[in-house]
Amino acid sequence: MKIFTCIKQVPGVSEVKIDPKTNTLVRKGIPSITNPMDNNATELALSIKEKHGGEVIALSMGPPQAEEVLRQALAMGADEAYLLTDRAFAGADTLATSHTLGLAIKKILKDSGDEKKYLVICGTQAIDGDTAQVGPELAEELGLPQITYVQKCELKGDKIITERVFRSEETVIIESKLPALISVLKEVNDPRFPTMTGIVNAHEEMEVKYLNANDLKAGKENIGLTGSKTEVFKIFIPEKKGKHVVLEGSVEEMVQQLCNNLKEDKLL
Amino acid sequence: MDFSLTEKQKMIRRVTREFAEKHIAPIAEESDQQSRLDPQVMEEMKKMGYFGTCIPKEYGGAGLHEDTISFCIITEEIGRIDASWSITTGVHASVCAYPIYKFGTEEQKQKFLIPLAKGEKLGVFALTEANAGSDAGGVETNAYLDGDEWVLNGSKIFATNGGIAETLLVVTKTGQKGKRKELTVFIVDTNTPGYSVGVREDKLGVRASNTSELVFQDVRIPKENVLGSVGSGFRIGLQILDYGRILMAAQCVGLGQAALEASIKYANERVQFGRPIGSFQGVQWKIADMGVAVECARLLTYQAAWMCDNGLEYGTMGSMAKLKASEAAMQATHDAVQIHGGYGLMKAYAVERYFRDAKMAEIYEGTSEIQRMVIAQKLLRRGY
Ligand SMILES: Cc1cc2nc3c(=O)[nH]c(=O)nc-3n(C[C@H](O)[C@H](O)[C@H](O)COP(=O)(O)OP(=O)(O)OC[C@H]3O[C@@H](n4cnc5c(N)ncnc54)[C@H](O)[C@@H]3O)c2cc1C
Numbered sequence: 032m033k034i035f036t037c038i039k040q041v042p043g044v045s046e047v048k049i050d051p052k053t054n055t056l057v058r059k060g061i062p063s064i065t066n067p068m069d070n071n072a073t074e075l076a077l078s079i080k081e082k083h084g085g086e087v088i089a090l091s092m093g094p095p096q097a098e099e100v101l102r103q104a105l106a107m108g109a110d111e112a113y114l115l116t117d118r119a120f121a122g123a124d125t126l127a128t129s130h131t132l133g134l135a136i137k138k139i140l141k142d143s144g145d146e147k148k149y150l151v152i153c154g155t156q157a158i159d160g161d162t163a164q165v166g167p168e169l170a171e172e173l174g175l176p177q178i179t180y181v182q183k184c185e186l187k188g189d190k191i192i193t194e195r196v197f198r199s200e201e202t203v204i205i206e207s208k209l210p211a212l213i214s215v216l217k218e219v220n221d222p223r224f225p226t227m228t229g230i231v232n233a234h235e236e237m238e239v240k241y242l243n244a245n246d247l248k249a250g251k252e253n254i255g256l257t258g259s260k261t262e263v264f265k266i267f268i269p270e271k272k273g274k275h276v277v278l279e280g281s282v283e284e285m286v287q288q289l290c291n292n293l294k295e296d297k298l299l
Numbered sequence: 300m301d302f303s304l305t306e307k308q309k310m311i312r313r314v315t316r317e318f319a320e321k322h323i324a325p326i327a328e329e330s331d332q333q334s335r336l337d338p339q340v341m342e343e344m345k346k347m348g349y350f351g352t353c354i355p356k357e358y359g360g361a362g363l364h365e366d367t368i369s370f371c372i373i374t375e376e377i378g379r380i381d382a383s384w385s386i387t388t389g390v391h392a393s394v395c396a397y398p399i400y401k402f403g404t405e406e407q408k409q410k411f412l413i414p415l416a417k418g419e420k421l422g423v424f425a426l427t428e429a430n431a432g433s434d435a436g437g438v439e440t441n442a443y444l445d446g447d448e449w450v451l452n453g454s455k456i457f458a459t460n461g462g463i464a465e466t467l468l469v470v471t472k473t474g475q476k477g478k479r480k481e482l483t484v485f486i487v488d489t490n491t492p493g494y495s496v497g498v499r500e501d502k503l504g505v506r507a508s509n510t511s512e513l514v515f516q517d518v519r520i521p522k523e524n525v526l527g528s529v530g531s532g533f534r535i536g537l538q539i540l541d542y543g544r545i546l547m548a549a550q551c552v553g554l555g556q557a558a559l560e561a562s563i564k565y566a567n568e569r570v571q572f573g574r575p576i577g578s579f580q581g582v583q584w585k586i587a588d589m590g591v592a593v594e595c596a597r598l599l600t601y602q603a604a605w606m607c608d609n610g611l612e613y614g615t616m617g618s619m620a621k622l623k624a625s626e627a628a629m630q631a632t633h634d635a636v637q638i639h640g641g642y643g644l645m646k647a648y649a650v651e652r653y654f655r656d657a658k659m660a661e662i663y664e665g666t667s668e669i670q671r672m673v674i675a676q677k678l679l680r681r682g683y
């Protein structure tokens with residue numbers, strides 16, 4: 032059984048800075064890391080493999096330096112890694128990203144004799160783009176059932192049994208037959224550290240395979256900027272506007288005052 | 300000339316830093332006070348491969364035997380969090396496991412090296428005795444051949460990992476050639492009858508690290524346990540220490556780095572006279588000197604490691620690195636305590652521990668005086 036993990040390289044900061052002139056992310060001087068939840072995805076894939084066998088395949092779409100996050104997945108124990116890189120992939124929105132990832136998964140499955148039983152694991156969301164759309168869209172691309180926001184997961188026979196966070200406080204148990212796609216939260220596990228041997232192997236004995244638009248037979252109209260249905264007009268950090276008012280007095284007085292203020296501002 | 304680390308080395312640094320911050324940092328202070336290496340951390344460190352860093356994979360190691368820079372980075376990053384751990388893994392791997400790899404027979408590697416590299420057994424290099432410290436020629440622990448076995452008698456002191464190890468390299472007097480003693484290194488399994496652990500030292504620094512006395516009373520060692528050859532102990536011993544010194548330098552780089560980082564943080568946060576103390580020139584100069592000292596130490600250490608990896612004679616550079624790094628760590632931790640003022644003396648701040656740990660480094664694996672002596676002799680002979 033093939034277990035795919037999708038890994039995104041992101042800037043290693045909790046607050047992204049935006050260059051006001053170019054409207055792009057400031058990347059200079061900021062180290063790149065594996066999107067944290069994607070380490071959870073890899074950990075889950077590895078633990079399933081250790082229990083049930085299979086093959087863990089790490090995928091990332093990004094510029095050549097994203098090879099680093101794939102080496103990390105290999106160092107953790109992934110069997111194979113593919114970097115989808117091509118100038119034509121640049122500027123992809125979530126739709127184009129998931130289309131490209133989907134093509135790669137289909138190609139890898141096809142090349143290995145069309146395995147029917149497989150699992151795709153994504154992080155729930157990336158700390159930079161933060162849309163949480165790639166997992167679900169990728170499931171659509173592949174025609175797979177999807178379970179998102181997974182915080183517990185277990186494989187039983189050809190079924191995946193998950194605990195999904197629902198409306199942030201409740202949880203629901205969802206089962207799905209394989210093939211399926213799940214996207215995981217950081218609560219799902221505690222990712223292992225790559226061992227020293229793992230790091231040495233990942234750099235000296237294993238390779239990250241590159242796939243470009245040609246390899247994937249990707250149509251220009253579906254990838255990169257041209258394949259993106261959304262377009263970023265402007266990115267900005269909202270300015271703090273308005274004043275901060277502290278109301279005082281009894282509850283009745285404060286409520287009265289609040290209503291007056293809201294009416295004055297034509298909000299009520 | 301290219302000073303950049305490889306991608307592999309960068310990942311090793313990042314992962315080891317994260318590992319040490321996650322697993323070692325939270326209990327470092329407690330370990331120091333209780334003079335105890337946490338068994339759970341020990342297990343995690345074994346899994347990570349830190350006990351077999353410099354041993355090839357076919358002998359159970361991580362395969363960094365030709366990448367001493369990576370070994371330095373690991374030791375530095377562990378030393379940055381807790382020098383008790385970096386001396387434990389550093390000594391084990393560099394002066395016990397590595398010499399068996401370097402000088403041992405295939406049978407010795409199969410029997411002793413593999414469990415050491417996997418961390419299943421801990422290792423010791425025992426040279427120092429009550430009357431043989433800086434002067435290794437003073438070794439009195441002796442062995443004589445009786446049939447197919449060597450019979451060992453004597454005692455060693457200050458052996459790192461002594462009380463918790465199962466495999467020892469013991470430097471022993473096996474004869475006399477004119478005025479010179481003939482020394483031999485034996486591999487000793489601690490389960491051999493006649494062997495016992497004496498006092499465990501209670502120390503100023505690296506308190507969690509186990510430093511113990513080892514006692515040998517008619518300990519019978521099979522002939523096959525001679526490392527190298529009979530009488531090669533002096534030569535092998537010096538080579539073992541040359542290699543080990545690079546790693547001791549590396550742990551001092553980590554210790555100095557820790558002192559520097561703590562000082563920068565504190566200097567930016569602590570406000571006196573209405574300003575962060577880092578804005579005062581008196582504090583700034585200390586920070587600058589610390590930064591310079593730590594970088595010098597790092598460069599010398601990596602250079603010695605690089606020379607080692609490239610088959611060059613690295614002994615003197617290793618001594619220079621060990622001398623500079625231990626003194627840089629001493630200076631940096633001293634100034635770090637000063638910058639922290641009264642808080643610097645309190646257990647609540649890690650600089651108090653760094654300061655005590657740094658002092659040890661100027662003494663073990665050759666005191667600063669001995670390093671200067673060795674370096675000077677070399678320079679005077681070489682003439683530049
Ligand atoms: C500042 C900024 C603005 C953006 N604005 C838009 C926008 O307006 N419209 C829009 O559609 N997109 C936008 N994006 C998203 C962008 O194009 C994405 O970076 C990309 O498509 C992935 O989306 P995401 O980061 O939201 O990932 P998410 O959907 O949050 O990621 C979920 C999971 O999908 C997987 N994944 C995501 N990306 C990759 C990848 N490249 N390779 C492998 N696995 C991956 C990972 O497992 C990840 O954990 C923006 C991104 C940024 C940084």
Ligand SMILES: Cc1cc2nc3c(=O)[nH]c(=O)nc-3n(C[C@H](O)[C@H](O)[C@H](O)COP(=O)(O)OP(=O)(O)OC[C@H]3O[C@@H](n4cnc5c(N)ncnc54)[C@H](O)[C@@H]3O)c2cc1C
Nearest residue numbers: 424425426427432433457458459662663664665666668669
């Ligand atoms: C924490 C710790 C761990 C240790 N681990 C080990 C270990 O694993 N294995 C092991 O074998 N040993 C170990 N040692 C021992 C250590 O290597 C010795 O303590 C060290 O070599 C110094 O020897 P000494 O203590 O006998 O001091 P001495 O040799 O008695 O030195 C006393 C002083 O005289 C100075 N001195 C001596 N000779 C000269 C000279 N010719 N010129 C100028 N000054 C001189 C010294 O520099 C020192 O200042 C450890 C020590 C410590 C503290």
